[in-house]
Amino acid sequence: MSFSPSSSVRAAREELAARLRELRLDAELTGKALAGKAGWHRTKVSQIEHAVRAPSRSDVRTWCRICEAADEAEDLIARLRDAESGYVEWKRLQRTGLKRLQESAQVEFDECRHLRAYCSRAVPGLLQTAEYTSALLGLIQRFRELPDDVEAAVTVRRDRKRVLTKGNHRFAFVIEESVLRYRIGGAEIMAGQLSHLLTVMTLPSVSLGIIPFAAMRTATPRPDFTMFDVKNVQVELPSALVTVTAPGEIVIYAKAFEELAEMAVTGAPARALISSAIEELG
Structure with a gap:
């Protein structure tokens, strides 16, 4: 269990983005398909998965619901809080x-x-x-x-x-x-x-x-x-x-x-x- 103070926030965001991408792939959805089901602009999924854009709590819940992983939503939202203000x-x-x-x-x-x-x-x-x-x-x-x-x-x-x-x-x-x-x-x-x-x-x-x-x-x-x-x-x-x-x-x-x-x-x-x-x- 180790921490890098200079990269803590960035690492938390990247970890969240990676998990969201895994959920999409497990659901066998393309980024375009996920965006379409969520009613988002087609570039939003890519931006979130590359940690360029931070998802909102609503985004996380929507993502998990579409990927049939609603049970992971609250844990991922907690990770989002850590990325926003945990450090x-x-x-x-x-x-x-x-x-x-x-x-x-x-x-x-x-x-x-x-x-x-x-x-x-x-x-x-x-x-x-x-x-x-x-x-x-x-x-x-x-x-x-x-x-x-x-x-x-x-x-x-x-x-x-x-x-x-x-x-x-x-x-x-x-x-x-x-x-x-x-x-x-x-x-x-x-x-x-x-x-x-x-x-x-x-x-x-x-x-x-x-x-x-x-x-x-x-x-x-x-x-x-x-x-x-x-x-x-x-x-x-x-x-x-x-x-x-x-x-x-x-x-x-x-x-x-x-x-x-x-x-x-x-x-x-x-x-x-x-x-x-x-x-x-x-």
């Missing part, structure tokens, strides 16, 4: 600072009933201490040269953590052992963060798995991603946030999460890894 650069999301982005994500966390997240670089946001969040967002703010509203953003993220104890929510987190070792904010902040992990692990709504360095890998490390129920997946790239909504792709992420979770240890072995990391901080 958003961080500089656009964070142009006014970090606080607004944290606020805009709150509704999604409130509405989600089953959240699954895989992290290989940092502690998941919902499990962070305020000090760790401040250090992490400070790094992001300086690297991306954003307005400095880190303190306000920390407050928003801290308030978001209410979902861990209020409402009908379930959370499954899988992290790499490296997350325990990266010193974000220094030894004191990391010690506090790791101790906090030992506490939140006891919450009935939270499952935390850690993939040890020594684990026999059945899957390579992935980009960090968060699954919100089966509605969408958010993938964090260095330059952008990718939101996946196509049901077929969400299934792939669910499978990836299961594979990663199978390599992870939980309970006492996970606590032992955290305690070991704390001891190494001195």
